[in-house]
């Protein structure tokens with residue numbers, strides 16, 4: 166018989182969400198346990214945000230050196246040393262992971278449990294192997310913060326041992342000769358462009374025309390064309406065949422009625438992520454699941470139905486970015502500890518960034534979410550933007566969406582130089598519920614990329630004036 170640990174709060178997963186939930190719950194009760202199935206260190210530090218940005222940093226250094234000539238600066242014989250690139254990626258990654266592990270080790274030992282957790286019923290969890298030192302945890306409330314994993318589409322399995330996911334890339338000791346990237350979403354675009362800049366032959370395949378998370382057709386088309394000018398990006402490819410051959414994987418696709426094929430050293434599956442909920446034994450609980458098999462939950466309290474179970478981070482299949490995982494973890498941990506007194510937590514304006522060059526970013530509501538309101542769309546192209554041209558980064562487009570009546574900023578989509586920073590200004594303005602004119606009243610230095618944003622805001626402002634004049638005129642005509 167496995168020993169039974171009785172606690173107030175059990176948290177499944179010691180990732181970003183789980184650690185935030187743990188801190189919040191441990192502030193209220195000592196009867197808390199943080200359960201981790203694998204190694205400590207988080208997805209972000211081990212195989213996510215940090216190693217991907219390390220690879221991109223190396224790629225940008227290579228790209229800068231290769232293009233220095235256009236500024237009159239000769240950097241002859243730029244050579245990428247794949248072994249040294251990957252050595253730095255792994256060393257810095259290990260350093261970030263080390264900080265996380267050090268933090269977890271400051272949590273009291275009696276608060277930590279290593280082993281995979283599965284539900285026996287609504288309140289009881291089996292942790293680890295029942296026949297090999299496992300235990301049962303009985304919890305008054307439970308936080309599911311089990312994260313997500315790469316989803317691999319079945320047809321890619323034909324690539325056999327040459328099929329990889331993002332996790333594998335960061336353990337490379339050398340750069341491969343070539344990679345076919347499937348999925349031009351956030352992860353595919355970031356890794357694909359970085360590998361291309363590091364000298365790896367890359368071709369990227371997608372379906373449905375998607376480019377990152379963008380939903381605005383004009384912005385998406387600009388992103389496609391800018392990125393496709395740098396490496397082959399087929400966002401709506403008809404892939405006919407994937408086959409393991411002697412020297413790699415042959416991919417055959419159809420373009421303009423013609424079959425083409427190329428052999429790649431690896432196939433990278435970046436075709437989305439699946440929440441780690443399917444192996445939790447949710448069928449042993451009374452939780453109500455939606456059609457994706459995710460428990461129905463409230464995005465302000467993180468509570469599943471009216472139950473004592475809370476969901477946080479990538480596990481809930483919504484807003485899979487780090488700062489949201491941390492917020493959701495905190496809210497879930499607080500509510501789990503004070504259950505049944507559940508309160509809504511503070512959520513922020515949506516903000517997401519893809520670290521391609523140029524960056525892709527979205528804030529507030531997307532075009533798909535606002536288009537039916539027929540918003541004002543303020544536009545700017547960065548093709549002739551002063552500072553962007555100075556830096557030879559004059560590519561991209563930014564659209565801001567404003568409410569036709571109140572003039573409030575509703576959202577924005579962009580592919581633009583340094584959009585990671587523009588997106589923050591816009592997200593902060595969105596959260597403050599500023600109008601376009603209030604944003605234009607802020608200072609803009611010269612010459613900066615933000616002047617491009619000002620052009621889009623001015624465009625929106627002029628349209629707002631015209632739209633309001635038309636509305637006033639039609640009101641007085643109707644009187």
Ligand SMILES: Cc1cc2nc3c(=O)[nH]c(=O)nc-3n(C[C@H](O)[C@H](O)[C@H](O)COP(=O)(O)OP(=O)(O)OC[C@H]3O[C@@H](n4cnc5c(N)ncnc54)[C@H](O)[C@@H]3O)c2cc1C
Nearest residue numbers: 178180181182202208213214282311312478479485486487
């Ligand atoms: C390549 C890549 C790049 C990214 N880049 C960015 C970026 O630049 N910016 C950004 O904001 N976000 C980025 N993200 C997303 C970000 O990493 C995630 O949103 C975040 O890490 C999710 O945290 P989490 O706590 O939900 O999950 P995780 O950190 O994955 O934690 C979940 C934990 O649960 C454990 N677990 C699973 N099942 C069980 C079980 N049954 N019992 C016990 N433990 C279990 C897992 O082992 C894991 O440790 C990126 C992701 C990837 C993959």
